[in-house]
Each structure stands twice: as C-alpha cells, then as structure tokens.
Amino acid sequence: MSNSKLTAAPPTEVVNIVKNRSRGKLAPGEKSLAASPGTWFVWFGIAAFFIFLFGIVLSVLVDSLGKPWFNTWLPETFTLGWYQESWARFDLTHIIGVTLLVAFSVIIISVIIGVPASYVLARSNFPGKKLVMLLFLLPILIPPITFGIPLATVMYNFGLGRTVLAVILVNLVPSVPFVIITMTPFIEQINPAIENAARMCGASMFRVFTRILAPLLIPGILAASILVLVRTVGMFDLTFLVSGPRSDTLVVAIYRAMTSAGGGEARQLISSMGVIYTAMMLLILIIALRFINPTQLVAQVKDSRED
Amino acid sequence: MMTSATHTGSRARGSASLRHRLAERGVDTKLLLLVPAIVFALLLFVYPFAYGIGLTFQPLAATQEQWGGGFFANYVAFFKDAFIFDSVWITLRLALPAALFNVLVSIPIAFKLRSKFRGKRMLQTLLVLPITLGTVLTAQGLLIFAGRQGWLNRFLLENGIIDQPLQLVNNYLGVMLSLIISGFPFAYLLISSYLSGIDPSLEAAAKTLGANWKQRFRRITLPLLAPGLATTFILTFVLAFSVFPSARLVGDASGETRVLALMAYRAFSEQLDYSMASTIAIMMGVVELIVIAFVFLGRSFLYKGSTGGKG
C-alpha cells in the first residue's frame, strides 16, 4: 500500500518547491542553508567520505586493469590479462559457485526457520518470550569470533571442517536471528484482524497462511533475504574459520590470496578478484532492487506518513 | 478442541480446561512454529558456546606449566600474559573511538539531510555501497588508494600540501579509516531512520513555545533520539569491536592493531590451542558485553521517552 504511495508521482507543487530550493530560491520563512558553519561541516564530511570511497573503488578498478602501475597517476598500458589469470589460477568459477550456493542455501533455510518464529514473536505473548528474544539477539550482538571459534571447534570435531555444509551452518547462526529480528516488526504491522477476517470468511489456518499471510509477507521476506544475502556473501570471520580450499567463498579467497605466504599474490590479481566481487555484489543488488525497496523494513510506515 | 467438546457439555461453568488456561497465557499450538528456530539456536549457538566455555577449563599442559592455575590456567594466562591482555586495550582503543566518531558525525549529517531534496535517494543509495564492499575489499582499496604511491599521497605531494608521503596504511590509522568507511554509512542510515521516526510536529510545537534551535535540539530532539543513538552506538561498536581482516591487512598485525579477534584466530589456527582460542574468544565477548552494559546504564540516565517507532 505504502509502496504504491512511494512510487506514485509526487504532486507538482512539491516538485516545484524541491526544485526551487535546490536552485537557492527559498520558500518564505525558510532559513538559508548556505552560510552556517554546520552546513560546511556536513558537506565537507560527506565530500571527504566520498573521496575515500570512490578513491578506493577506482584504485582497485584501475589497478586490476593496469599492466605495470608504480610511480604514476595511471598505469602505462591497460589489459584484461589479470582477470584471465586470476580466474584460472584461483578457479573462480568454483569459488563463485560455492559463494552463491552458500548464500542461497542460507537465505532459504533462514527464511524457513526464521519467519514462522517471528510470526509467533509478533503475534503472541507467552511465558519466557523475553528469554527467547534474548536467545535470538545474542548471536547478532556477540562478536562472530566469540561464538565462531567454539563453533568451528565443534565442527572440526564432527568432521565437518572445511566442508561447504559447515560454511552454510556457521553462516546460519547470525542469519536466522537476523531474519527473526527484522521480520518481527514487519509482521507486527500487519493488522491481525485481517487474519481473523479470513477465518470468518471460512479459510482454514492453512489457507489463511497461503492465501493471505504469504502474499503480505513476501515484500518483507524479500527485503530480509537481500540483507541476509549481502551479509553472507560479505561474511568473512565465520566462513574463514571453517572453510578450506574447496569451500572458500570469494571474500575468503581474496583474503587468503592477500595473506598467502611470500608476501601475497600479485596485487593486480587480487584487485581483479576484488572487482569481480564488487561486480557480483552490485549485480545481485541491482537485480534485487528491481523487486524490492531495502529500506521497506524500517521505513515503510514512516515514509507513508511523510507524504 | 475435541477434548473440550466432550467434557464441557454437562458443566457450563468450570469448563476452562488446562488447554484453555494455557491458551489464555499464550501457550497454544502456534508456539510449535518457534520450535525449529529454538532447536537451531540450541544446536548451533548454545551448545557450541557451552562446549567452548567447557574447553576454556581444559588448558594445554604447556599453558598450565607456564602460568599455573590448574583448570584456570587459560584465564591466568589471559590476564597475566601482557602480549595477550594488551590486545584488550588495543581493541578498545580502535573500536570505541571508531564507533563514537561514526555516531557523532552521523548526527549533524542526518539532521542536515533530513529534509527532502533532489538526489537524497541517490545519496542514500551511494551510502549503501561500502556495505557491499566488505572489509577485505575496503582494505585492498585503502592499500592502493592511500598507500605511499597512491592517488591520495600523490595529489597532496604534487599540490605541495605535504613534503613526505603520509603513512596512512599498515598502522592504527589505516584500520581506523577502514572502520569509518564501513561503519559510518551504517550509523548514518540507522540514525536518519530513527530521526524520521520523531514526529516533526513536536519540534514545531516547541518552536511555537519559543524554543530556539539549540533548546529544541537539547530539550526535545536529543532526549527522543537518545535510545536510538545508544542502539546505533552499540551496533557500530559491535561491528568495530570484532574487526579482524582489516586489522591484519591494513593494520600492523603484530603491533598497534593486534586486536583480540586476531589473537583468538592465531591461537585457533596457528598454535592449534583450541582451549586458549576459546578463552580469548569468550573473554572478547565478555569485554564487549561490559561496554554494552555501560552504554545501557548511560542510556537509562538519558532515556526520557521512545522515538515512537520501530526500526
């Protein structure tokens, strides 16, 4: 509902006001933004941040494309050779395959486990609810290394070390609570009377879920899934503890290449892997953003009120 | 349902069965939906955690010999071995300023960017970018961009702003920069979402009552924002506290950025001392929870109301 409100074209007056403001024409009573030192601070901070951000991204990109690049602004010649070399050397097909396999397995399992739990937490009060909430909050709050090391020890004891299964399992530990914590408020804002209305129309509990709840939950589930995806693909600490050569995800493979014995691999090889990583992440996000607004989870109610 | 149907027929009163009384307290079949999540948490979180705690009391013979203390040898070593214990301060020296900086800088920026303007969505989308970069990539980029021969130093040198290249990586500063680049967008997005949860009419009301912007901020907005700020601080602190790859890659891993996570990992994979690794890992959790507890304590002093919204 609010989604349609967001995408709907704003009334022209609003657009005009916004345009005027950005041209420096101020609405009556509006204070000028140009002079105050606070404003300068804000824009300076944002500028500095973006200089670093783009510097980092562009450096890696240029580095991955340059033949020799030492004491100059730009490399002397450009090449795509580093990509070919790193792809072959590190078997990136396999690594990316593992990364995607892990990410999607984690998403599916954590949604299947997490969404029913968040439904209960959103809809009913029961003795010990606070304890259960704490149980789901701790894996998010405690540093990954803290539970990761005992967990990895257990994994190795069970002979799961360095397997893809272990990588999936360790990534589930923060992901399931993450889905629960983000989905609970989302479900809370769905009017419970809607479920009652469906039951009064003669729908069984099963049909209430499939016909009414599931369609209403899908935007929230998609948003939570994207966040889990980003977290899992980017999750270094936990994956690193249990993965081995055949079960490394991309981010761990890059780290290993950077720190491998003998001062690490050639910098350009690593940069090209980094570009591949970023490109993969952006591709996933662009595809995902076509379907969903990631701020939906938090901003849904508020945005509609602003309009 | 069937049980209550059969035996309530004759007695109109007192038909409240046990099932019914439980249902009144919220215990009903719905709770079964929680079971998978709880089983999962017990198997993959509680059990390994408990196992890890048990492991800390089974120190290696070498640790016992060197530090004494029997079952507690790992803990004795943790507190007495300056090489290990110093990393507590090293970690805090990185994580606290980073989290504080990210939160404090985000407040004015979130305030200035509160009103709608063209390109706001664009700006917010760009801010999400570093979250997708991840720590390893940020480290690689920083090494190239801010290294001795990187664009940053080159620009500053050629414009005569500095004579010597700035040492921005492979030290404390490098890790700090990486923590800011990955932590600031996160803090900003959270704070601006908390800020948008505060009803603007409250500030308008304060304005009509004659409060100037300083008074409005201090008396109205800040108290309402405080719980959100505390939460943001905790979350950014947690992120910065468990810093690991960047401490190794853009830091000085054996010196000023020898953080707890790194120490735990070394014990785990290099020395294969699982009991010591678990000890450091669990003490790391303890230190973090102590800091969080302090923030909560401070928050209860500041807390004057809720932001009136979730998120």
Added chain:
Amino acid sequence: MTRSTNTFDTLELKNVGRSFGGQNALVDLNLRVRAGEFIALLGPSGCGKSTALNCLAGLLPLTHGEILIDGKRIDVLPSEKRDFGMVFQNYALFPHLSVEKNIAFGLQMRNLPKAEVTRRVADGLALVKLQDQAKKRPGQLSGGQQQRVAIARAVVLEPRLVLMDEPLSNLDAKLRLEMRTEIRRLHQSLGLTTIYVTHDQEEALSLADRLVVLREGRVQQIGTPEQLHNNPTNWHVADFMGYRNIVDLEVESVVGDLARVTGRGISIMATLAQTAAVGDTVRLAIRPSDLVVTGPDTPSGRDAIQATVNVVEYQGREFAVEVTTTEGQNLYVHAYTALLPGSTVRLAVDPSRALVYRSSLDGVAAPRELSAVR
C-alpha cells in the same frame, strides 16, 4: 440476491462468559436471537461487548457457557466452520487483493463453482454500489467505500449470522449516517440475522430490533429501542440512553409510583423507576429535551427549578443550554429560543419523564463510574 437458505430458528447464548487472566470480561450472557433479528450490543468501551462478539465468532474461546443454534452447540467449532460473516471496525480488507477478489475470497473458500462465484461477486458489488471500483485495491478507496466492501464480503456468503464490530466508528459524521441507512436497508432487504456492536446509543436505537446494554461484562438490560429509550432499568442504562441530567437527590415523600425528590436546588415530583423509601438517596434521571424552559415570568410553583444560564450552544433546530441551579447543580436543557448567558430561567418537567433510580447498580455501587462513563 436470494434469502439465505442455511438459516436457523434460534441462536441461544447460555451463561456465556469470558475471563482474561482472572479478570472477567464477560459474565453470564444469556440471549435468545430469532432468525432475521437485528440485535445491538451496546455499552461504553471495555464493557465486554466486543468480547461477546469475538466469542460468538470463535475468535476467542469461551471460559464458561455454551452457544447453541437450534439446540446444537457451535461454540466448539472453529471460526471458519461456523458459517458466520463478520465486519470489522477497521475493515480488515486484504490489502493485496482487489475489491472483487476480497469479496470472492469467502466464496472461494467454500469451493463454489467459478460461475457462481462470479455471479455472486457481481451481485455483492451491485448491492453496495461499487461496480465501478471492482478492480481497485482497498488502499485506493475511501473509508466509506472500504466499509462497503467489508460489508459485501460478509453478506455475499449469505451467512446464517452477520457480526458487526463497530463498523461505523472510523467514518466521519456524514458518512456514518449514510452507512447507517445502508446497513438498515441491507438488513431489511436480505433479512440476515445480525449482531451489531456499538458504543453509540443513537446508532443502536436506529438500527436494532433489540438492544443489549452491557456494563463491566454484565447485561444491564435487554429490550426494544422503545423500552430502553423510555424505561431504562437503572441509572447506568438511563445515562447511556441520553438521560444526561443525573442528579443525586433525597426522597422526601412517596405517593404510589411518584415521589418528591429534593436537593441541589431542585424539588420536583418524579416517577419511581426503582423502589425507594423516604429518606433514601436516589439518582434522578432526566433527558435535556424533557426539561421545559418556562421563563422567569411564570409563577414559581413548587415544582419549578430556578436556574441561571451558563452556556448556550446553537444546534440547528434548538439550543443546548447548560444552566446552574441555585445550589450549584449543573443541568442540561433544550430550549427553542436563544437564552442569554447570565439570565435566570425556570425549568419544569413532566413527572412521568423524570425517573428515580437507586444509586447502587445491583450491589456494584460505583459513583465513580458516572464520570468514567461520560
């Protein structure tokens, strides 16, 4: 649309009760509903009327008692098996389904053939005059339209009982009047047995065949609108039925049905609605419209109340006036001429329209409630 086939003769509620963690929300509700009746459950918020409705719907399990339809227990059936239709206060439309799909939902749940679903949805849309909005989502409709969809969704099922939970409370005043007529019209044409929950006595009086007044989970009175309007059983019902002037007085004398009550600058003859003896403290209840302003010139008989005008509100045909008696008791009066604030007036009341009640409510004496109810 044809008259519902799966109808019944009587719906019976026997000692129905519901408690929440030891708190009684509803106690011993006994009610027999005949087919086709329109029953309103009336009371202030927290009186248990919504609890009663939800128990009837099966959304809340009963703590005590049973619900029978033609002698068969239905309180053991889950909501979806009871074949009732329900209209919710905040409409509870399915936001992801179009208007017609909302209306079709219940029919589909009954696995009716497609052609019949289409036909009945079309009938339902026509019934609430929303044919043009069939493809829209609920979010694109106004409040009144949404409520019409909710009503259509409930009545297309031709349920044996329609439950309405304050369906008009979210609408603005004008729309509320329109929808009230609409609901009455639907009930007259379809004859669906309806139980309607409201806190608005005017709504209840105008819609219902019989009213059930509840207070703190207990039934106060069950009767036709006329019975409740003219003869409330206790002061609480009177207060709810628009007897805005409720004054604590003392019985001076009793003659048959009539008593002279005095105090607070008032001394009049009134009808004993509940028994009282000389010297008892009682509650006098009078509607503002039954207090006649006679002007200062008329001879001051013993039964005239002398008062000073405080506030005058213009209300279209008449003026709502607040006056204060010589002993500081505020009274509310309707006048047909504009009175000047500060002027002195005399008020008179027909003894048959001034009702005297015991100040206790069946042992639950609670003077505090008087202010809480308002």
